[in-house]
Amino acid sequence: MKNTVRYILPIYAVIYTLGFSNTKRENNFLGKWEIDVQKTLSSNNLPSGSNQSFNINPLDHVINFGLAGNYNERFGGLKFKGSWSRYDTDLAVARLESDNRIKNLKKHINQKINQNNKSRYEMTRLYQRMHKFNRMSVRTYTYKEGNIYLKQDGLDLVLVFRRAT
8 A cells, every 4th residue: 555655646746736837927027128208207297298308218228137037227328237036927126236336336335334433423324325225226126017117216206118129
């Protein structure tokens, strides 16, 4: 009896997992995305004629979610690299801690913090700056209705991205 259970139980477990597992999960975030100016303006309750005053070119504001977890973003002349992870079918988080400029800025702030000649108020401001910087280096994206929405910590603006053609 033990021998038959020993052979049948693994076969049953494999059949069960293959039969009831979802082998293909859609990944809506993969690919290149550019900013959708009109939807960004409408989601922030700004008038649609104000896109000329902002002078936003959709090709200058691009994000790219790579297959291996690579993340690239270009906002105007600034380029950042990092990694991203998907937590649900409609939620992804990008982390920019691996970018060289961000590493150097954190190192610079930490050096200022470690100096002993600062007052209590200066130290408080430095810790606040480090906290704000840490929040800004993590981006949370949500996928809704074929677009990606970015609600950045510390900003009152919601950015809307559409798939680049």
